Amino acid sequence: MRNNLKVARIQANLTQQQLAEKVGVTRQTISLIEKGKYNPTLKLCLEICYALNKTLDEIFWVEK
Amino acid sequence: MRNNLKVARIQANLTQQQLAEKVGVTRQTISLIEKGKYNPTLKLCLEICYALNKTLDEIFWVEK
DNA sequence: TTAAAATGTAATATATAAATTACATTCAGG
DNA sequence: CCTGAATGTAATTTATATATTACATTTTAA
Secondary structure, three states: OOOOHHHHHHHOOOOHHHHHHHHOOOHHHHHHHHOOOOOOEHHHHHHHHHHHOOOHHHHHOOOO | OOOOHHHHHHHOOOOHHHHHHHHOOOHHHHHHHHOOOOOOEHHHHHHHHHHHOOOHHHHHOOOO
């Protein structure tokens, strides 16, 4: 599942590890979401948005 | 977890059962998401958005 | 260059989303 | 009323998101 997480994270000047800590998950989870290999829960998506000061659409929306 | 699913579904003139079928889940899953008792996956959120012709922010965004 | 930091990813375990079955409650139309 | 459609929800099972541990690869800065 494609998303803009990697770009947004780098714009925020955070490593995967730092974002993972802000959000309360492991680095692996962040890595796999960036790679499109995980289907995260809404709660986690929202926590990532809050950490990066973005909205769901900005990071996770994909046209059908 | 709060969301605008119920309002959007009714605006689209669909029952929970009809939306569930469009999206490929059970009626119970839709009901529990509307009630804020489920934490759906991103994939399911997107499928709901496609079925209702809305974006993630319109249905699932909540300010921190 | 090379050493440390950052990232990718595999295997297994654990937590939890979603399905299934079932029944109760609410609500609109006849 | 009352009957059926729509909805709420509980118990159990199944599928899968996430954690954990571990190691390899890539990137970056001295």
